[in-house]
Structure formats: structure tokens, C-alpha cells
Amino acid sequence: MSISMQPDISLAFADPLRREIIQLLADESLCTCHLVDLTGAKQPTISHHLKVLKQLGIVESEAVGRNTYYRIVSRSLIDYANSLIALAEKASFSNKERPGCQ
Template sequence: MSLDTDALRVLADPLRARILELLADEALCTCHLVEATGARQTNVSNHLRQLREAGLVETEPHGRYTYYRLRPDAVQHAADSLSALAERARVHSDLRRPC
């Protein structure tokens, strides 16, 4: 299993990480996320676009609003790739390439 670098890059931003934490509890629209994070609407929208493009969130139209929902399978995939990397490091901790 290789690292999902797109997901990891997206997760590295503090505001995007906060948005994901909020979406883990419930589907929210942009106005909820603006209120909860204190970030500007355009900033939140840009981050949501990046999260959507990375496959970490999905949209759910509801009337004139769009709700965002965390995709647990995508987050699990990123977590699994990090777990696999940690396991490789454990298994190979005694190996050293000679100079």
C-alpha cells in the first residue's frame, strides 16, 4: 500500500483538519463551518473544494444549501496507509544499508 499523498497534503492544513473534525460529528453547510471556525466564507469554500477534490468529503444538496459530509472510508484509507508505513518501519528497524 502506498501513501495517499493527496489526502495527507490536504489533511496537513490546520483549518482543513478542523473542518474534518467538525464534519465527523454531522453534515454541515458552509455557513455552519464559517461560524464554527471563524474563517471567512471564501476561505472555507476553498478548503471544502480541496477536501472534495481529495475525496475526503462529499456534498449533499438540500434545498438552496449544500451540506458537506465526511467520507469515513477515505479517511480510513489515509489512516491505513500511515499504519502500513509505521508497520514497515517497525519490521525493518534493525536494517541498515552499508556504505
């Protein structure tokens, strides 16, 4: 899958708090209250970033009692990483040069 065919997962890494949330969720499933405690961010801010991460397909959620737990969808990150690797490999083998402009 080419990068252009995927949701723009790079948006997930554009924000420092989203990167921190991804790092935390890579270790374990957490609910919003845990993420608030661990990051120091306000609950509405965490909820907004989790919504973005869910829309990008990076995070999924599961209701457990009164809490909603979030976890990483590793397949989406693996697919994105593989598309970046393929792009880098393509670029490293590309020796084509267009003729100069006139």
C-alpha cells in the same frame, strides 16, 4: 494501497482550518454557512478549503434545497490511516542497513 498511490491526503491536515473543518464534519453534516459560523472564517475561505477536501476525496457534498451540506467520506480516512499503519509496521520490522559509502 501504498501512500504514494493515494491522493496526497496529508495535505488536508497541513492547514489548521482544514483540520478544524474535518473535526467539525466528523461530528455531523454541515453546510458552508454553519462552517462559517463555527470557525469564524470567511465564506470564500471555507469554500476553498471544502473544494480542496473534495478533490482529495475526504469530503462529499449533497444539495438540500438552497444549501449544500458536506460530510466526511470515512472510507478515505480509514484507508489512509491503514496505509500509515502498514508503513509504520514495515519500518518497525526493517533491520536492513546498507553498507557504508566509500
